[in-house]
Amino acid sequence: MLRDISEFSGARLGPGTLYGAIERLEQERLIEPLPAEDRRTPYRLTEAGRSFLAGRAEALERLVRVARKRGATA
Amino acid sequence: MKRLIRLVSLLYPPAWRARYGAEFEALLREHEASLDTLLDVLANALRTRVRSWAPRSTQGGHNVADKFYRRAGLLGILGLAIMLPSSVLVAAAVLKYIVGVDVLFDAIEPAMTPIVTHPLGETFFVLAPYVAFVFAVMPVTRVALGWRAGRLSATVDVRTPALNVVVAVLSVVLAGFMALYWVAENL
Numbered sequence A: 001m002l003r004d005i006s007e008f009s010g011a012r013l014g015p016g017t018l019y020g021a022i023e024r025l026e027q028e029r030l031i032e033p034l035p036a037e038d039r040r041t042p043y044r045l046t047e048a049g050r051s052f053l054a055g056r057a058e059a060l061e062r063l064v065r066v067a068r069k070r071g072a073t074a
Numbered sequence B: 001m002k003r004l005i006r007l008v009s010l011l012y013p014p015a016w017r018a019r020y021g022a023e024f025e026a027l028l029r030e031h032e033a034s035l036d037t038l039l040d041v042l043a044n045a046l047r048t049r050v051r052s053w054a055p056r057s058t059q060g061g062h063n064v065a066d067k068f069y070r071r072a073g074l075l076g077i078l079g080l081a082i083m084l085p086s087s088v089l090v091a092a093a094v095l096k097y098i099v100g101v102d103v104l105f106d107a108i109e110p111a112m113t114p115i116v117t118h119p120l121g122e123t124f125f126v127l128a129p130y131v132a133f134v135f136a137v138m139p140v141t142r143v144a145l146g147w148r149a150g151r152l153s154a155t156v157d158v159r160t161p162a163l164n165v166v167v168a169v170l171s172v173v174l175a176g177f178m179a180l181y182w183v184a185e186n187l
Helices: A002-009 A015-027 A047-073 B002-011 B014-030 B035-053 B062-099 B103-117 B119-140 B162-186
Strands: A031-033 A043-045 B141-148 B151-158
Touching: A002 A015, A015 A031, A015 A043, A015 B014, A015 B035, A043 A047, B002 B014, B002 B035, B014 B035, B062 B103, B062 B119, B062 B162, B103 B119, B119 B141, B119 B162
Parallel strands: none
Antiparallel strands: A031 A043, B141 B151
């Protein structure tokens, strides 16, 4: 999971930070654990998580559109 | 280093370890053992432990509040115990040099002198009120920082169990006396 995050975002998270985020997301019911596989626990988005992610992606897209537009006119 | 990181991960609260311990350990086993990782695990373990002491509105109920106050009370007592030797010494010095009653100071001086003049003993006596203050205030204070509507928001929630308030006030008074003494001696 850490490698995946590092590849798509360039951010290097430590294990403590990752599990801090997992704990918060689970408490907010945005992700849920799947059955453990060899001591590793995969997680998946819940319905609420999917909708939250879609909202955030939309907000970011809006931000990028505005930034590109203003960058082009500046 | 790996062993040290696993040892530091024991600082996570028992409830957290019961829920995430096995998978966290599996992740640590595969992850690069470095100073960065050690500091990351240490910082997050301490943050999780402090959060576990704070009241959680989502949990509600009397049991959580009772547990919270018990833990705050225990840390308050611990703070009191830590600053007790410094308090006795300062009180005795005030009695002798300001009030003119020297019985207490003269009684404890032979036992205290070798401790206070040792670097470790001196450090303990000087730091005790600050440590006591942290022990008294930390478990009854919850600070939340967040980013809402493009602005940084901060909320501070402080509870005031009597024991912790008393320990916090005493520690400030004690630190004040010690600072005044230091100023009088050195300036």
